[in-house]
Amino acid sequence: MTTAQIYDFLNHTLSAPAWQRVGTGRRAGVVAPLFSVYSSRSCGIGDLADLKLLADWCSATGMSIIQLLPMNDVGFSFRPYDALSMFALEPMYLAIEDLKGVDPAQTAAPAEKLRQRFPTGQGRIDTKIKSAKLELLWRLFRSVEPVTDPAFNSFVRDNAFWLDDYILFKVIKEISQEKPWEEWEEGLKNRDKDALSRIRVSHPQSVLFHQWLQWQLFEQFKKVREDANREGVFLMGDLPFLVSRDSADVWAHQDYFKLHLSSGAPPDMLYSKGQRWGMPPYDWPRIAGHRFDYIKEKLRYAQNFYDMYRIDHVVGIFRVWTIPLTEPAENGGLHGVFDPPDEKIWEEHGRNLLSTMIKSSSMLACAEDLGVVPACSNKTLKELGIPGIDVQRWQRDWDKTYAFKAPEMYRPDSVATVATHDMSNLCAWWLFEAGTVDEELFRRKCREKGIDPTAASDRLFDPAGSRHGRWRWKDEIRIVPALLAVLGRHEHDVKDLVDLYKGSFVE
Numbered sequence: 001m002t003t004a005q006i007y008d009f010l011n012h013t014l015s016a017p018a019w020q021r022v023g024t025g026r027r028a029g030v031v032a033p034l035f036s037v038y039s040s041r042s043c044g045i046g047d048l049a050d051l052k053l054l055a056d057w058c059s060a061t062g063m064s065i066i067q068l069l070p071m072n073d074v075g076f077s078f079r080p081y082d083a084l085s086m087f088a089l090e091p092m093y094l095a096i097e098d099l100k101g102v103d104p105a106q107t108a109a110p111a112e113k114l115r116q117r118f119p120t121g122q123g124r125i126d127t128k129i130k131s132a133k134l135e136l137l138w139r140l141f142r143s144v145e146p147v148t149d150p151a152f153n154s155f156v157r158d159n160a161f162w163l164d165d166y167i168l169f170k171v172i173k174e175i176s177q178e179k180p181w182e183e184w185e186e187g188l189k190n191r192d193k194d195a196l197s198r199i200r201v202s203h204p205q206s207v208l209f210h211q212w213l214q215w216q217l218f219e220q221f222k223k224v225r226e227d228a229n230r231e232g233v234f235l236m237g238d239l240p241f242l243v244s245r246d247s248a249d250v251w252a253h254q255d256y257f258k259l260h261l262s263s264g265a266p267p268d269m270l271y272s273k274g275q276r277w278g279m280p281p282y283d284w285p286r287i288a289g290h291r292f293d294y295i296k297e298k299l300r301y302a303q304n305f306y307d308m309y310r311i312d313h314v315v316g317i318f319r320v321w322t323i324p325l326t327e328p329a330e331n332g333g334l335h336g337v338f339d340p341p342d343e344k345i346w347e348e349h350g351r352n353l354l355s356t357m358i359k360s361s362s363m364l365a366c367a368e369d370l371g372v373v374p375a376c377s378n379k380t381l382k383e384l385g386i387p388g389i390d391v392q393r394w395q396r397d398w399d400k401t402y403a404f405k406a407p408e409m410y411r412p413d414s415v416a417t418v419a420t421h422d423m424s425n426l427c428a429w430w431l432f433e434a435g436t437v438d439e440e441l442f443r444r445k446c447r448e449k450g451i452d453p454t455a456a457s458d459r460l461f462d463p464a465g466s467r468h469g470r471w472r473w474k475d476e477i478r479i480v481p482a483l484l485a486v487l488g489r490h491e492h493d494v495k496d497l498v499d500l501y502k503g504s505f506v507e
Contacts, residue, residue: 006412013385014355018364022234022307029065029236030058031421033080034093035125041097043111044118044129048220049095051235055228066228067236067310069421071221073166076178078127081312082244082279084169086298087162089217092130094137100151100219101144110136138209146212155215161297162248163214168196169248171206175199180246191252221305229307236366237306238421239298241313242279249294250280256287256294261322264333266372272440274321274333281320281339284353292356299361306363311354314367314381314388318350318374319343347376354384366415370394382413390414393429402502434507436470437500445496451487459486473505 001009007024010016037046037054054066072083073090096111097104114136118129146152156163169181172188181188187195200207225235242263243249250257257280265275287294302309311317323336340349358365367381369388381388388411395405410416418426424433439457446453457471460483465472477483480491483501487494 001412003412010385010413013383014358015364015385018308018358018362019385021362022364027065027234028063029067029234030054030063031067031069031417033069033421034071038120040120041115042120043096043114043133044120045092045125046120047093047095048217048224049098051224052227055224055231055233058233059231064232065234065236065308068238070238070240071305072240075173076127076130077244079244081240081242082277083240083247084244085162085166085248086240086243087159087301088166088214088248089221091137091213091217092133094133094213094216095220096133096136096140098220099140099216101146101149102140103143106140106143110139137213141209141212144212146208146215151219152212152215155218156211159214159301161293162252162301163211165252166214166248167207167210168199169251170210171199171203174206175203181251182246189251218304225305225307234307235305237302237309237363239302239309239312241311241316242277242281245278245280253294256283256290257281258283258322258339260325261339262325263316264321264323264336266321266333266336267441267444268372271332272438272444273331274336276323276327276329276331276333276336281322284349292353292360295353295356296360299357299363303361303363308364308366311357311365311367311386313371314354314369314386315371315373315377317353318346318377318380343374346374347380350376351380351384354380354386358384358386368420370420385413387411387413387415389420390416391420391423392416392418392426393434396503398503402506432468433470435504436466436472437504439466439469439471442471442497442500445494445500446487449487449489449494449497451489451494456486473501477501477505 010019010024013019032054034046034048034051037050039046039050039053042050051066051068058064058066070080070083071089071093072080073085073088074080074082075084096114097107099107114129114132118126118132172181172184173179176184183189185195186192188199228235245259250259259280261281262276263279263281264277265271267274299309313320319338319340321333321336322339323333327335340346354365365386367377367386367388369377369381370391378388390410392404395410397403397405407416419429423429442457443453446456460474460477461471462474477486480498480501483498484491484494487497491498
């Protein structure tokens, strides 16, 4: 297909309105976690105002997309992909001196004290900044009357679907010393109306404070996007596929989740035991019974801040790997199953969910289609006009030469990147991973074939160049027959091990 044909095709997919809004030209961009994007005015951590500087830099260097890592409230566990809410934003990212309705004369001195106490550029973020910033925000909040501001009242009213539950969750968390909701007293855990009403009545200022924080975040983030757009720069959000088990969402919608299971990923070349994430998988039939309100509202709110968004773990939209909570944690994701279990319905299931997502917002959806990818994923994404992600180190002629593909051979409707947030960066891959195999994966493949992995590894791998659970091939294993001689098998009997070799030795 020519470039013109590709653009014409995209403009006739379900995603056409979003493509027409952002344009179908080739773009370049940068991905960054906001906590690392700081300036001389930052108080210990990057904040929303610092995104304006990043947008200026992107504009000056010819880039037009800023992809942010998740901006959701991470509580005090600081795990962006295991957030307390799919809606609420992280208060650490508020720019103290840009608070709406607060006299700047009140913020200048305390902001400077925070900067001195928590200087930026120290290599790592001191997470104590969150408590310190919240203490200052509480003092500033006590000097204002947000309920007199029509914009504040509109915000509270317009976001009632998620805000009320989130606020109560945060207040109860505080008065219960951050205990998980499953350990709260029965009335609060099970959302008894009288018990929740008592919380509202007994802690009115705390309720108002958390409403005010989210309103301030809403106002600042919205302005950042407007400023970036004026510079010709789009903001791309990263919306986690799952939410923490200990979250406002799960507490408020317990019937929307399968609480007896943990989500994860099956074994693959990177994780020989698979993965067990801990977040509960969705109960899609129940969510569908409520006309996907949870999904629609999440996207409706996110579109206030983003022009496009990354669908995290899009293969989980078709089917997700699930592990019983009774399974020992040390087994990772080894003994899980896909949900739905019937592969015949994966395509229809995924297409219905993705179509609902596309129709629910003005943002352009971009899919993170990595991991063990079902055949129906690429087909469905293409039909719907959703670009996937092509990672440089994995773009190979895997079936024949194992050579790296030239960029022009990537999918035309893709986000091409050298790495993602949960991979090693390019330098680390080159120094420590390229030319190696995963130790545990190699051992498991050997055991499956009745081969002694220790004896084989002593002859195949260089201990001086092996580290971090990665084994580097010895230089003398330059041809497949040399590998087979050590393994003592014919090539067709150990195809998995031969593929590991071919895909890594000359990498």
